[in-house]
Amino acid sequence: MRHLRSLSDLCGRLISIGGTGLLLLLLSAQAAETRKPSVSIPLRPLDSASGSRVSFQRDIRPILLDACVECHSTEEHKAGLDVSTVDGLKRGGKKEGPAVISGKPDESPMVRHIRGLADAAQMPKGAPALNAEELHLIRQWISAGAIDDSMAAAKTVSASNSSQHTALKAGRLLDRLVYDALSPQERFVQTRRYRISFLPDQTSPPGPGNPIDAFISAKWREAQLPESEVPPALCDDSTFARRAYLDLTGLIPPLQEAQAFVADPTPDKRTLLIERLLSRTNDYAAHWTPFWEDALGSSPTDINGGIGSRGNHRQWILDSFMANKPFDLFVAELIDPTLPGYRKPKEYTPNGRHVVSGYIKNETHEETLQSAANVSQVFLGTGMKCASCHSHFLNKEWPQARFMAFAGLFAPADLELIRCEARTGQRIPAKFPFELDGMSLEVPADLTHRLHRVAQMLVDPLNPRFSKSIVNRLFKRYLGLGLIEPSDDFRSDLPASHPELLDWLAQDLVRHDFDLRHTLRWILTSRTYQTAYHPERADRFDILNPGNPRYFRSPTLRRLTAEQWLDSIRRATRKGWKNEDRAYRKEDSTPLTRALGKPAARNEVSTGRPDDIAVVQSLELLNGPELHRMVYSEEITGIFTKSTASPEEMAQHLYWLTLSRAPSEAERATIASHLSGANGPKALTEAIGDVLWVLFVSPEFQYIR
Secondary structure: OHHHHHHHHHHHHHHHOOHHHHHHHHHHHHHHOOOOOOOOOOOOOOOHHHHOOOOHHHHHHHHHHHHOOOOEOOOOEHHHOOOOOHHHHHHOEOOOEOOOOOOOHHHOHHHHHHHOOOOOOOOOOOOOOOOHHHHHHHHHHHHOOOOOOOOOOOOOOOHHHHHHHHHHHHHHHHHHHHHOOOOHHHHHHHHHHHHHOOOOOOOOOOOOOOHHHHHHHHHHHHOOOHHHOOOOOEOOHHHHHHHHHHHHHOOOOOHHHHHHHHHOOOOOHHHHHHHHHHOOHHHHHHHHHHHHHHHHOOOOOOEEOOEEOOOOOHHHHHHHHHOOOOHHHHHHHHHOOOOOOOOOOEEEOHHHOOEEEOOOOOOOHHHHHHHHHHHHHHHOOOOOHHHHOOOOOOOOOOOHHHHHHHHHHHOOOOEEEEEOOEEEEEEEOOOOOOOOOOOOOOOOOOHHHHHHHHHHHHOOOOOHHHHHHHHHHHHHHHHOOOOOOOOOOOOOOOOOOOHHHHHHHHHHHHHOOOOHHHHHHHHHOOHHHHEOOOOOOOOOOOOOOOOOOOOOOOOOOEEOOHHHHHHHHHHHHOOOOOHHHOHHHOOOOOHHHHHOOOOOOOOOOOOOOOOOOOHHHHHHHHHOHHHHHHHHOHHHHHHHHOOOOOHHHHHHHHHHHHHOOOOOHHHHHHHHHHHHOOOOHHHHHHHHHHHHHHHHHOHHHHEEO
């Protein structure tokens, strides 16, 4: 443990050197040794008895993941080799066949490459050689038959072996940070990996299957709920298809795709559908973009009324989600000037006045406080804004001085404590508000490295509030309520409804390099997500009784956003609809979009749209001209008036088109009767418009059930 702590302290000191000093250190080290010769690794005698106790999952796979998987994985399989599985090792690459020959460790190409005996560079290439203990474990495992115990060993990790391997891994990563000339982005990735090596062991879920379901059902048993004996029913296939399409693409499913999914007899078709939808990167990224535009206060213009905005981040958000950018890098690029993808503020001088447009603004005391409050709200799930003027009245965690210390990290110098507009003359030393094990507390003097430092501490794998905040947002986005509510008000006196689940999801996200799609797979493939909606079982958050338990026995109703509602209508009723037509790309604000909750302008950051029902919304849906034009257009109804389908067939088609399901007999009869009563093309056009209007404004269409 002392070894781990010393490594962590050393890395903290090295990282705190900052860009220039550390870069000079790296360049001088590289100049001293431009080409590393093969390193001779001592061999130990093999022992069959101890070799049989070596586990691939526990002992071998972690070594290969740390040293080799960067080049030889399922995604990056140079020379055709995948070292992440035993099958991949035995299948081997394109040049030398199997990398592992069972029972013959010293004839196995992998061992020869590790020892530097093959006709190629010693592996791992460009990184420190494995040590004698690591090589011995690999040889012992191969000698004992290269057994694949991936599933059997998952729950029997030895604590001592785990600690020993963590030290080895941390030392190797530290070697890379010190001796390799890395680009800023590569340094970001290697620092993340180094810090992940100090995470505590992850708690196992309290049962088999999807971990989310295991933690949720454990609470049912603890509360002695009947669902612990008889789980709630799953939603039907048409409901699931509509739910998944809206959640992952922001659109209702096309008629043919919905029908094909319902008719598909494949047992795991729901999991396969989720994978297909996640692979539709254009739709996936377009659906996330308006959420993050709201959260970042993104503006279409850099200057509004002579005042600098927080910048236009739309295309950057879209590109980031298209590329599945790790979430920690996504956040760091907003703040850290040393990263190549940094969202650099833009400067203007309209009418001779200096104006800055950017996410982090620190031209004035007030702008600095606002920037810090926005970051804490969105990325730490913590409301600090009240503490910018005085100590927080409702949350004793946030005296004003604590917030002012955090805000100072976004400023060129420590900030003065100004209480309710009264100057005190007291300067508060800048400080990150949460203790991070092994991270230096030193605060750089210049603004560039202060921003680098706060970004580094914000997204640090050992900062649990960062990872918990985003997995809580994901949980709320797809199930209607978060494990912590309100999602922007993390506080010590109001714990999560399922703290163990929140911890597990947060650490799992970190261990998978902040890959949001990885966490989405857990959520959407869970039984919890796929449960049928039941109003009596659905949880509700009561702000007056925030400690009331939540059990997630039913999803909570979620109203479609303005973008989801408008885009789904347009996609259903227009030929040639494409992503470029999505509502988030349109800058105009109309009575309909405002009634549906889309902000007229993003003057404040927001992580959730209002979903309450108001009179103005009802009036706009009842007789607003914009919806009328959308529904009663001859371009739309003409598709049906030219059809030779019977009224019953039209009713069937309209229900699948809008609600992604077949109508009941009573619904079909009602719609068919209404259509049959239309005499002539004009009357039929009006009748079809009536049906579409009824379906589009119905609660079933307006909500994700």
